[in-house]
Amino acid sequence: MSVNNTTPLVYVVDDEFAIRDSLTLLIESTGQKVKSFDSAEAFLNSYDPEQSGCLLLDVRMPLMSGHDLQNELLNRGIRIPIIFISGHADIPDSAKAFRAGAVDFLEKPFNNDMLLERINEAIKKDIAFREEYVKKRRIQDRINHLTTREKEVLSLIVKSHSNKESAKILNISNRTVDVHRASIMEKMQAENVAELITMVMYCEEPVIGSHEERFH
């Protein structure tokens, strides 16, 4: 995935034609690009992960519901911001949606201005996420290039252990720890230990609506 400059796309998934149609017309009238699907399956089949944008998703649909699609997207590692639109604004539904990382939950009929605003926010979020994602990916790539011993030393550094402590824990000499540390600094392209820790922390920070949280 990379940050590209193509116009973001608003996906509309709703089994109800009138909703799809009216939303398409409305969003298009603000100059956004819209692509609508009458079912979750149809959306999954034509979704391009490279395309930035957001998803307007109906909760209740036959076969695959909005929630099902949300989970499926998470499973596939797709982090597209989701705005749920529902006839029912019931608390369990919205809680479920938010827990799985939905950016918003709008009840029909919705305030059009608010909807459009939320769409814009979501698109911004997507773009930001995509940038963040790329950054994290870069750091992660660097971490991935460390040796196993280096990874162990790194985790101890992050936990603010001194070299001495680390040597003791790992049962190696201080000198060896110093060698690993220098290698880590180089591989991670960090100027100092503070930057290194920030980098690792940033990388480990969960993205919005991460897997881990979903399963709690």
Next chain:
Amino acid sequence: MSESLNSHLSTESTDNRAETRLDEYDETIRKRAEAMLAHSGADVAKMSIDEVQKLLFEFQVHQIELKMQNEELNRAHQELTESRDNYAQLYDSSPLGYLTLNESGLIQKANIAAATLLDYSRKELINKRFGEFIHPSDQDNYYLFIHKLISKKDHRVPNAKIINTDDSPTHPECQSFKLCTDSSQPCDKNKMLTFIECCARVVYNDKNALQIYLILNNVTERKQAQETIASLNEKLEAKIRKQTNELTATNLNLIKKVEELRRSKHQLVEREAKLNSIFNASVEGIITIDMSDIIVSANAAVETIFGYKPEELIGCNISKLMKSSSPDYYDPPNAVELDGQIREIEGIHKNGSIVPLDLSVAEFSIDNEHYFTNIVRDISLRKYREQQDKEHLDELAHVTRLGLMGEMASGIAHEVNQPLSAISSYAQASLNLINSEDESLDMVKLCEILYKTQQQALRAGQIIHRMREFVKSHSKHRSTTDINALIHDAVSLCIGELKHNDIKLIFELEYNLPLIDADHIQIEQVIINLVRNSIDALRNLPAKQQRQLTIHSHLTLSNGIQVRVKDNGPGLDEYQKQKILTPFYTTKADGMGMGLSISRSLVEAHEGTLHFNSQLGKGTTFYFTLPIRRKSDERK
């Protein structure tokens, strides 16, 4: 002379004795005459011749006189002998026994008949005591009789009977005799006795000795005849007794029969009394009519029902009480077919009002005359209650519809929200189009959007309309409807919920079904209840499993329309199966538990039935059947 007369009863020996005595008499007379002559003193020798001659002459005359006297005597003797012989003849040949007894009861004389009777020779009998021949049991009577005879000493024949009983005729020495003074009653049961009757006379002979003359008459035969008669009498009596017994037995039987008859009569009376009391105490009117529809009898209850007194009705035609224009017109030939069945008819009260009645007819016949007993029950109250029940059901249905609507509100709101949401978006899109800086306004697109907006508004309006209809307390009741239209209308109010619960709805409707006559709101209510019930069942399915609800309609073989609402939910267990149709049973936290029970009541109010079948793990099907509109209903 008197001696010979006195001895006229003597036998032949007596006769010879008489001859001898007559000779002796002649000699004696000679001697006496000679003596007398000697004594007279007249000596013939001393007499003159004249005197002698005179004497001689006298002698001669005297001699002639004597000779004449003698001749006369001889003649008299002869006559006497003749007479005596006659008597002897009579004496001996008499069938009656003659006995002569002396004072001490010894037999002095007996005739042949007496000897035969006593079975002794005459000689042997002489000086025998007659009493010896008398049966011991009669001896006392005999001696008393003899004593009376002697003491009275008169010559009267006593009015007495002696019955001499011979023990054994072949053994005369047997001294079994019987005597009764004034009756001929048998003294012994022994039939060999000889019975005699006895007449007696007491006479004093010339020696002044008492003699008893007994005349014995053998009455054995008479006695026997009497006995025969007596035995015959006895037999007759026995026969009579037997017949009497038989008659008595017959009589007893008759009495018993009479008793039975009396009892059965009593029972009949009792039964009649019972029936009468039933007849009169019955709340149901009982009217009996004959073949020509004329009222023969009516009970007291008839007055309460029709206002006529029973006596006013007797003789009237039944049509006075039962509406002739009514399609259920009272018709005896029909009545026979309908024997025992209960029909609802309309009766006419005296005041002209219509009385709804239950009528049952029973036929009976007496002496080839057919009668019909009409039992009528005033069902005004029941009708009123039925009407009330119906109204209550309607009210209840309405109240539960309101409740149902409450439960369905969010689902319906969702359904309304859809078009509203679309309208909102369309409108905003239109505004955006109009407000766009682009000079060339796409009018075609705008019109299209506005048209779509209108359609959505109409759609929302429709849902609201249906909802309002559904909760209305409607006054309009039955109308002709197509069941499939009702199904669609009902389901339209459930779409939100179906969607909300991710339930796939499948229609399996048979088209061109006959119309039904129904209160469409109530039938919609039933369908909605069933659909929502299925939705609740399907909610319990795991999320991953496809939830399906099928609505099916078809025409049954028995000309009914069946609607089936089928889900693939978890099904019902035995306890739920038992409870599910009862009021206030619910598995839902917020449910009233009235849905299914009221659905059943509503279907039944439409003369239909509601049932279900369910299999654990496979699902449940509720189905109801409604009668199709009958041709006959069209007239109404």
